[in-house]
Amino acid sequence: xxxxETPAPVPAESGAPVTRTDPSAARRPGxxxxxQALNAFSHGFLVIWAIMVVTPLLWAVMTSFKDDRSIFxxxxxxxxxxxxxxxxRAWTQANMSDYFLNTVLVVAGSLIGTLVLGSMAAYVLAxxxxxxxRFIYYLFIGGMSFPIMLALxxxxxxxxxxxxxxxxxxxxxxxxxxxxxxxxxxxxxxFRTLPTSVAEAAFVDGASHSRTFFQIMxxxxxxxxxxxxxxxxxGQWNQYMLPTVxxxxxxxxxxxxxLVQLAVSQGYKGDWSGLFAGLVMAMLPVLAAYxxxxxxxxxxxxxxxxx
Numbered sequence: 001x002x003x004x005e006t007p008a009p010v011p012a013e014s015g016a017p018v019t020r021t022d023p024s025a026a027r028r029p030g031x032x033x034x035x036q037a038l039n040a041f042s043h044g045f046l047v048i049w050a051i052m053v054v055t056p057l058l059w060a061v062m063t064s065f066k067d068d069r070s071i072f073x074x075x076x077x078x079x080x081x082x083x084x085x086x087x088x089r090a091w092t093q094a095n096m097s098d099y100f101l102n103t104v105l106v107v108a109g110s111l112i113g114t115l116v117l118g119s120m121a122a123y124v125l126a127x128x129x130x131x132x133x134r135f136i137y138y139l140f141i142g143g144m145s146f147p148i149m150l151a152l153x154x155x156x157x158x159x160x161x162x163x164x165x166x167x168x169x170x171x172x173x174x175x176x177x178x179x180x181x182x183x184x185x186x187x188x189x190x191f192r193t194l195p196t197s198v199a200e201a202a203f204v205d206g207a208s209h210s211r212t213f214f215q216i217m218x219x220x221x222x223x224x225x226x227x228x229x230x231x232x233x234x235g236q237w238n239q240y241m242l243p244t245v246x247x248x249x250x251x252x253x254x255x256x257x258x259l260v261q262l263a264v265s266q267g268y269k270g271d272w273s274g275l276f277a278g279l280v281m282a283m284l285p286v287l288a289a290y291x292x293x294x295x296x297x298x299x300x301x302x303x304x305x306x307x
Contacts (some may be wrong), residue, residue: 060283064276071272086277090262096278098251099258105168106243106254107236110175114232115225117176118183123213125184126191127199137188143181152245159246166249174242179232186231190224191217226293237286255282 063071064086066079090096125137155174156165164170194217202212218225240256247253253261262278 057283057287060276061280064273064280066273066276068272071276083273086273087281089271090274090278090281094258094262094274094278096255096258096262096281099253099255100281102168102252103237103255106171106175107233109169109172110179110236111229111232113172113176114179114183115229118180118228119187119218119221119225120213121180122184122187123191123217126188127196137184140181140184144185148178148241152241156245166247166252168252171243171247171254174246175236175239178239178242179236183228183232186228187221187224190221194220230289230293233289234286 059076062079063075065082065084066086067083070077070079121140125133159165159170159174162170164173198216198220199212202216207216238256239254240260243254243257247257259278259282262275
């Protein structure tokens with residue numbers, strides 16, 4: 001009985017490529033299909049989320065150009081014509097112009113004060129070691145977790161005793177104190193990522209600490225300042241609880257108070273088109289600020305996470 005021998009492999013000709021099989025090649029199509037399915041699922045989820053966010057905004061803008069009859073009879077249809085008188089009526093008769101001006105003054109003053117004071121405190125906490133450094137830092141962190149509802153009553157009496165109740169500058173000071181904890185927390189982590197060699201070179205050249213901060217370190221922290229500035233702008237522009245308690249003067253109401261007053265008054269009159277026009281007026285500055293500084297916000301968030 002003869003056994004069959006395995007034939008010897010034929011040697012490849014000179015110059016002919018030798019093909020080798022990859023053991024993992026059979027598994028690559030499966031991994032590729034899993035990656036495609038995951039990408040399709042994530043993109044589909046993002047599309048659904050975008051529709052859920054954008055649809056109410058577009059509906060509010062569309063409704064602000066309708067008349068009251070069309071809002072209830074055909075709420076999802078396009079307006080038959082653009083009723084710009086809704087916007088003029090909300091701007092003049094509902095005093096939205098005064099509320100808008102008061103809000104701009106309060107938010108501009110508080111935003112500038114928050115960024116200046118917060119960046120200075122964050123720079124010192126991030127760059128200098130001194131006794132009590134971590135204690136002060138954790139005090140700011142604790143301010144982020146303190147509920148504002150618990151501070152409303154004592155804050156009212158403090159502001160009243162200082163003679164700052166129902167004043168624009170009093171509301172600015174309260175907004176600054178309210179926004180400082182998050183600003184210091186965010187900018188402290190950002191200043192730690194900046195190179196120390198630039199500041200050391202400035203000190204060697206004879207620059208003082210204040211000049212080094214304002215002329216060198218602060219411009220380098222521009223992405224972080226824009227990011228935290230956008231977040232503070234959103235929070236201060238939409239703030240309702242603090243001005244309701246500390247600003248009871250009808251002539252000095254901010255935009256959120258004006259919208260609530262407009263909703264109450266127009267609810268009895270039935271002027272829903274004017275109410276939606278006022279709502280879109282309050283919404284447009286926030287959308288415009290984010291659209292203008294969208295790239296800087298993303299750069300600031302990513303720069304603060306990398307060294």
